Amino acid sequence: xxWNWKKGGVMLGLTFFLAVASIKPIGVSTQFVIAxxxxxxxxxxxxxxxxxxxxxxxxSTNAYLNKSGGKYAKSVAKPMNxxxxxxxxMFLGGLLGRLLTKKKPGSNVVRQIPSVHARRFGNKVILRYxxxxxxxxxxxxxxxxxxxxxxxxxxxxxxxxxxxxxIFAGAAFxxxxxxxxxxxxxxxxxxx
Amino acid sequence: xxxxLLAILLGTLFGFVLQRIGxxxxxxxxxxxRLKDFHLMKTILTGIGVSSVLLFAAxxxxxxxxxxxxxxxxxxxxxxxxxxxxxxxxxxxxCPGTGxxxxxxxxxxxxxxxxxxxxxxxxxxxxxxxxxxxxxMQPLYGGKTTLVQTGEYQAVLxxxxxxxxxxxxxxxxxxxxxxxxxxxxxxx
Numbered sequence: 001x002x003w004n005w006k007k008g009g010v011m012l013g014l015t016f017f018l019a020v021a022s023i024k025p026i027g028v029s030t031q032f033v034i035a036x037x038x039x040x041x042x043x044x045x046x047x048x049x050x051x052x053x054x055x056x057x058x059x060s061t062n063a064y065l066n067k068s069g070g071k072y073a074k075s076v077a078k079p080m081n082x083x084x085x086x087x088x089x090m091f092l093g094g095l096l097g098r099l100l101t102k103k104k105p106g107s108n109v110v111r112q113i114p115s116v117h118a119r120r121f122g123n124k125v126i127l128r129y130x131x132x133x134x135x136x137x138x139x140x141x142x143x144x145x146x147x148x149x150x151x152x153x154x155x156x157x158x159x160x161x162x163x164x165x166x167i168f169a170g171a172a173f174x175x176x177x178x179x180x181x182x183x184x185x186x187x188x189x190x191x192x
Numbered sequence: 193x194x195x196x197l198l199a200i201l202l203g204t205l206f207g208f209v210l211q212r213i214g215x216x217x218x219x220x221x222x223x224x225x226r227l228k229d230f231h232l233m234k235t236i237l238t239g240i241g242v243s244s245v246l247l248f249a250a251x252x253x254x255x256x257x258x259x260x261x262x263x264x265x266x267x268x269x270x271x272x273x274x275x276x277x278x279x280x281x282x283x284x285x286x287c288p289g290t291g292x293x294x295x296x297x298x299x300x301x302x303x304x305x306x307x308x309x310x311x312x313x314x315x316x317x318x319x320x321x322x323x324x325x326x327x328x329m330q331p332l333y334g335g336k337t338t339l340v341q342t343g344e345y346q347a348v349l350x351x352x353x354x355x356x357x358x359x360x361x362x363x364x365x366x367x368x369x370x371x372x373x374x375x376x377x378x379x380x
Contacts, residue, residue, distance in 0.1 A: 015209050021256055085203065
């Protein structure tokens with residue numbers, strides 16, 4: 001049902017190379033801040049304002065949006081920018097991927113509850129949703145502290161032999177492997 | 193080409209590829225992290241290797257300017273943030289990018305992960321003013337540093353040319369991907 005590792009690896013590598021060759025390395029987690037900023041600026045129009053003295057031309061009352069000369073403030077004020085549209089387009093890519101997947105007869109392409117979760121905890125939807133919500137909070141708070149996520153630090157970073165990329169990947173796997181082993185123990189072999 | 197058009201094409205391609213390699217499937221992620229299924233690990237290692245070989249080959253031949261590189265700074269927050277991301281990644285099976293792709297493919301649990309993500313990113317945005325003057329943000333290893341020489345950033349290795357070392361590392365990553373045990377189920 002999924003591409004084999006050779007085809008998948010080459011396609012993934014080509015995608016990362018095409019992105020860096022045409023614009024810049026791929027990154028995702030910053031755009032969660034931009035999305036928050038767009039929502040907050042709609043509620044409070046004083047959050048982001050034009051400022052000709054700022055490097056980006058925009059300033060914010062929030063220290064994070066205002067950092068690096070108001071770089072994020074500008075993206076909030078102008079959501080039709082490369083990085084934000086890139087991440088929005090990933091939703092479409094995910095949908096196309098699912099629609100073009102060859103289905104085995106009778107199989108569900110998208111499982112709403114992962115098998116590992118069902119085997120460990122049963123088909124408890126509320127528990128699954130609670131776990132993903134809390135994880136979302138932890139993952140994005142951590143990604144913003146680190147200055148990048150799996151795409152920006154791990155993939156784009158190691159592609160460029162960035163020291164922060166190697167260390168981020170090491171830290172993420174060091175935490176992720178014991179956590180997965182602990183939470184999803186007795187969840188079967190991994191094969192259906 | 194128009195930047196917005198490029199963003200739509202590349203973003204859609206990236207989302208499509210992540211879905212087709214199984215990275216947006218939390219079962220695949222969690223079973224990789226449980227060391228039960230290395231299919232995705234093989235794919236990711238190959239992907240990083242291929243992109244790195246192409247990138248440094250393009251820079252070595254002058255097809256690409258090293259100004260395209262964008263290396264992130266190293267500081268304590270990278271370690272702490274990496275640990276937090278790894279923990280949530282293992283619990284949910286989603287990271288920021290694959291959460292977006294999985295939600296796009298119709299998963300409600302991924303959509304809820306994204307809502308949590310907006311809360312987490314929002315909390316960080318509010319807390320940054322306090323965090324920025326702590327030890328968490330102090331640069332380590334000189335901040336923006338690469339392993340090999342690129343001409344853009346300070347480098348750990350003085351071996352010249354840097355691109356040859358980077359290509360060797362890229363090939364080694366593909367090699368590790370190739371020798372990890374495979375799982376031929378669910379592949380096409």
